[in-house]
Amino acid sequence: MDELSEALARVVGATGVSELTRLSGGASRETWRFEADGRRLVLQRQRSGDVRDMGIEAAVLRAAFDAGVRVPELVASGSHNDPDNPLRASFMVLEHVDGETIARKLLRDERFGAAREVLVRDMARTLAALHAVDPSPIDGLPSIDQVAQYRATLDDLNSRLGQAHPTFELAFRWLEANRPSSTRRTLVHGDFRLGNLMVDEGGLRAVLDWELAHVGDPMEDLGWLCVRAWRFGSSHPVAGIGEYDSLLAEYREASGVDVDRDVVRWWEVLGTLKWGIMCMLQTSAHLTGMSRSHELAAIGRRVCENEYDLFLALDGHWNSIGGR
Amino acid sequence: MSELHDVPSAHDLVEAVREWLERDVLAGTSGRLQFHARVAINVLAMVERELELGAEQARDHEIRLADLGVDSDAELSDAIRSGRLDDRLDEVIEAVRADVLAKLLVANPNYISRDVT
Structure with missing residues (x-):
């Protein structure tokens, strides 16, 4: 988890990451909640070994956000194909939105x-x-x-x-x-x-x-x-x-x-x-x-x-x- | 009819395990394990219903297929797909609907709404 915290801090350009909590594990991706310099964020990461890219989804989110659709703001994203990706799997970091989904x-x-x-x-x-x-x-x-x-x-x-x-x-x-x-x-x-x-x-x-x-x-x-x-x-x-x-x-x-x-x-x-x-x-x-x-x-x-x-x-x- | 196997019947054995899950396991678990215990209870209740209704349902199913001149769901599916039974489509729809209701009576009888049959 320390390794993940460090990688996340690099990805979002923060001095430190705290409150890292695993929220759910779907079949293909995992979701974490964390704070970076007091900012509440959400990480979605493909499971290791899953080659599906999140690039299209990130681009869609960005386009929807820019058009004024109610979506979480995309803070950072990366691909498993990028050797410099500190998370070593496709991921998106999103702004946390309060509320209920159930x-x-x-x-x-x-x-x-x-x-x-x-x-x-x-x-x-x-x-x-x-x-x-x-x-x-x-x-x-x-x-x-x-x-x-x-x-x-x-x-x-x-x-x-x-x-x-x-x-x-x-x-x-x-x-x-x-x-x-x-x-x-x-x-x-x-x-x-x-x-x-x-x-x-x-x-x-x-x-x-x-x-x-x-x-x-x-x-x-x-x-x-x-x-x-x-x-x-x-x-x-x-x-x-x-x-x-x-x-x-x-x-x-x-x-x-x-x-x-x-x-x-x-x-x-x-x-x-x-x-x-x-x-x-x-x-x-x-x-x-x-x-x-x-x-x-x-x-x-x-x-x-x-x-x-x-x-x-x-x-x-x-x-x-x-x-x- | 004379049974080879001693009592309890398969139905009664499954029922006994389900009752144990309901009585002891649900109370002693929480969260994900309790959820999976509930799933297991539902599965066993389904098996009990199938042991009770299955034989009669299978006979009715065969009669419905025979009335349409086919001997399996696969053959009925092919006939629907190719249009071979289009001149008897109302009968096909009613036969398939009866099969779905039979499946639900075993899988999840609560799913059948009272206002629709």
């Missing part, structure tokens, strides 16, 4: 009551702002057809796990038959939902976790925000807090762009399908022995929750498969 607290605790009143508006305005960020100066931002990507992932998983999911096949047919003809292409956050948003008693403070940022249809972010898994048991469709109409109206007002409810539904269906396939990926990590854990094993039996959510999203909209 969805269940934000949805249920009394002290966030006032925040819940304004969160749909805050989220819509923030999405409109981040969709207005010019992505063209950011090198390497992915821009791929996600239907094709997840089709390939599902085929691979089905053959490796010896399984088939007729619900997912119905969903793919529906997605292909109803693909929106959107022409707007913008920066997309890619994982905009409670859990990745810093919220305090006054509302949304910062958008975190830009790992999945890419270029695409901005409606993807609105649809993902309505995926049933991100309602955390609440009956309100938008992040477990609000209704479709208010999200769409607030987004229209903030962006000046009209929003088609059917397009948002298309992205919600794709998001639900994606989350189901991601659950299969997690359980396959257990089954292949990559990471043995009863928690990962149990996630395989949650795939049917996503299948159920697909029926909820698609009932009343099954038409137009098979030319009906």
Whole structure:
């Protein structure tokens, strides 16, 4: 830890680092909190051996910050490819932002009551702002057809796990038959939902976790925000807090762009399908022995929750498969 | 029907372990270990439900597949994908929905909302 403190002091140009505390360890990166000359900062570092670079994410954060989007300010960043990088792994140092990220607290605790009143508006305005960020100066931002990507992932998983999911096949047919003809292409956050948003008693403070940022249809972010898994048991469709109409109206007002409810539904269906396939990926990590854990094993039996959510999203909209 | 194995049944054995986790392990743990104990309790409860319902569910599943002229989920998936069953799409949707509800009855019956069937 002393070695890490010294490296951090060099990275941020401080005389000393204190209060270094490990916050969490995700599968691919670790998060630390620390103070440098009295300034409260956060370190995100790729795990050693992980070759993924944080360069794109850092560039996106900087562009979003410069455009006035509520994000933590980027203080320093480095790549694992740089031999002079004192942290010897890709990293970002960010300004600390006070608040809460845990969805269940934000949805249920009394002290966030006032925040819940304004969160749909805050989220819509923030999405409109981040969709207005010019992505063209950011090198390497992915821009791929996600239907094709997840089709390939599902085929691979089905053959490796010896399984088939007729619900997912119905969903793919529906997605292909109803693909929106959107022409707007913008920066997309890619994982905009409670859990990745810093919220305090006054509302949304910062958008975190830009790992999945890419270029695409901005409606993807609105649809993902309505995926049933991100309602955390609440009956309100938008992040477990609000209704479709208010999200769409607030987004229209903030962006000046009209929003088609059917397009948002298309992205919600794709998001639900994606989350189901991601659950299969997690359980396959257990089954292949990559990471043995009863928690990962149990996630395989949650795939049917996503299948159920697909029926909820698609009932009343099954038409137009098979030319009906 | 005559059983080879002595009592308790597989269902009763799993139930006994789950009850021990609920009674003693939850109380004696905290944080991450307690969370993982809760996950284990949920997993065992799921296995109990499958031991109880699984055989009947498997028969119903086979009947639904046979009604559609296929003999596996893989074959049904291929038929949906190729459009071969498009003229019976309503039946396909209802059969697949019934399978999903059956899976949820074992995996997480609380997930089924009362307002939707």
